Amino acid sequence: MAKRSAPEVNAGSMADIAFLLLIFFLVTTTIETDSGINRKLPPIEDVEDPPIIKQKNIFTVVVNKNNQLLVEEELTSIEDLRSLAVEFLDNGGGEGEDACNFCQGPGDPKSSDNPVKAIISLKNDRETSYKVYISVQNELVAAYNDLRDREFRRLYSNVGLTFVEANKKYSDPRTTPDQKMSLKPKLDVVKGMFPQKLSEAEPSKN
């Protein structure tokens, strides 16, 4: 018998099949949001005698049930929160062993002594909206990040990154262990200079 050549398969409908699949995946896709603000909750424990903190080292932020912001008992708009927090943290009004040698603030004796001692206290009402709470958290974290960026740039200008970029690089799984090893002490130094002391009030029991 004569050898017959194999019949050619018509590939014209290939595009249709591919389109069908494409549309299926287009419809089912939800690009997951995978990022957010990390926080650590305090463990439940009864502190016998809480450490005494000077009032001037506490920066109180209250969000009331009408989503109004009270910073140090004054009605403030959220645009000003970041600069107020930076000013408070960076004040450096301490003397002697509390003195802060890298702060660039005005050194007001009525404001915080040292960024290591400064505490931001955040209190919200049960009726506060989550959106507003996240905005406030975001601005407070931003204040810390701004200051950390500044110090990171000043101390490690040869790295050529800001604190946030360096931190991102450190947590990136593609970064080699060598690079991580060199970044970690630098990050820790800057974190130590501006520790994130963001305290949230215990919910009131009523």
Place this chain on the structure above:
Amino acid sequence: MSKFKKKKGGELPVISTASLPDIVFMLLFFFMVATVMRDSTLMVKNKLPAADQIQKLDKKDRVMYIYAGQPSPRYTDKYGSQPRIQLNDKFATVSEVAAFVLAERASKRQELQNVLTTKLKVDGDTKMGLITDIKQELRKVNALKINYTTRIGDYTQNRD
């Protein structure tokens, strides 16, 4: 000069569609790779608030999710419009959060059990009371690492 003679006739050249499947396949592969199949269907409204001081969580296996918000329109008849918590595929009350966390923790590998992060995917319009309650429950079972999942964006987007 006959080399440069114009083709005669005005008929349009046929565009070859032979590469069309290739283009479609390319798109298809992109979406196949980018797709993350959600393991639980959302039963609550989930418009996340925006923030820009965010950190990325890379390890998928050490995360558990807690959703909260108003029930979606098709559940409002049954569950009302008050914000609720969703755990896996069910609506839950605050008191069930602790049991959920313990069950999730037990289902993970031994070495991951202490490094789990709880992702709070909460709708922007929820009141803080519910979130405070969830946070208290998490503290009770010592699940202290939390992440407020947000969209990437400026905080001014949170106003409306």
